[in-house]
Amino acid sequence: MNITYNDERKDLPADQLHELFVSVGWSPDGALPDEWRKGFMQPWRNSTLVVSAWDGDRLAGAVRVLSDTIFRSVIYDLLVSPAYRGQGIGKGLVNRCKAHFPNSEWLVGCDKKNSEFYKKLGFREILKTGEFLVIPCKLF
Numbered sequence: 001m002n003i004t005y006n007d008e009r010k011d012l013p014a015d016q017l018h019e020l021f022v023s024v025g026w027s028p029d030g031a032l033p034d035e036w037r038k039g040f041m042q043p044w045r046n047s048t049l050v051v052s053a054w055d056g057d058r059l060a061g062a063v064r065v066l067s068d069t070i071f072r073s074v075i076y077d078l079l080v081s082p083a084y085r086g087q088g089i090g091k092g093l094v095n096r097c098k099a100h101f102p103n104s105e106w107l108v109g110c111d112k113k114n115s116e117f118y119k120k121l122g123f124r125e126i127l128k129t130g131e132f133l134v135i136p137c138k139l140f
C-alpha cells in the first residue's frame with residue numbers, strides 16, 4: 001500500500017473526514033448533515049497544522065495541531081481508519097507533526113488505551129491515569 005502524507009492541506013474532504021469520525025465512534029452513524037458541515041470543518045481549517053494520510057484519493061488518517069510554533073503544541077483528533085491501522089500511519093502522522101516544531105513541548109489528551117501508543121513516540125504520562133501525556137520543550 002502506497003500511503004502519502006500531506007502537511008499543507010487543511011481543507012480536508014468533509015465527508016471522508018466525517019466517515020473517519022464515525023468509524024472511531026466520535027460522530028453518530030450516517031452522512032454529515034449539511035447544517036453541521038461548516039462547524040465540523042472549522043476546527044481543522046483554524047488549526048495551526050493539519051497532517052493527512054492518503055491512499056490515492058482516499059483519506060486514511062488525519063491529525064490536527066494547535067501550536068505557538070515554538071514552545072507549546074497540542075495534538076487533537078488523531079484518527080486512522082480501521083482499514084489502515086497497524087501499518088505505521090498513526091506514528092507517521094504524529095512524527096510529521098513533531099518535525100514541524102521540533103523544540104516544542106507536545107501535549108496530548110487521550111483514552112488510557114492509547115497511552116502506550118504515545119509512549120512509543122516519546123511522550124511521558126503527566127498523571128498516573130495515563131490520560132495526559134507530554135514531551136517537554138527542548139528550549140528550557
Ligand SMILES: CC(C)(COP(=O)(O)OP(=O)(O)OC[C@H]1O[C@@H](n2cnc3c(N)ncnc32)[C@H](O)[C@@H]1OP(=O)(O)O)[C@@H](O)C(=O)NCCC(=O)NCCS
Nearest residue numbers: 024078079080085086087088089090091110113114116117
Ligand atoms: C491510536 C491510533 C491512531 C493508532 O494508529 P495506527 O496507525 O494503528 O498506529 P501505528 O500503526 O502507527 O502504531 C505505531 C506503534 O504503536 C503501536 N500501537 C498502536 N496502537 C496502540 C495502542 N492502542 N496501544 C499500544 N500500542 C499501540 C503499534 O503496535 C506500533 O508499534 P511498533 O512501532 O512497535 O510496531 C488508531 O488506533 C486510531 O485511530 N484509533 C481511534 C482513534 C483514537 O483513539 N485516536 C487517538 C486519540 S488521542
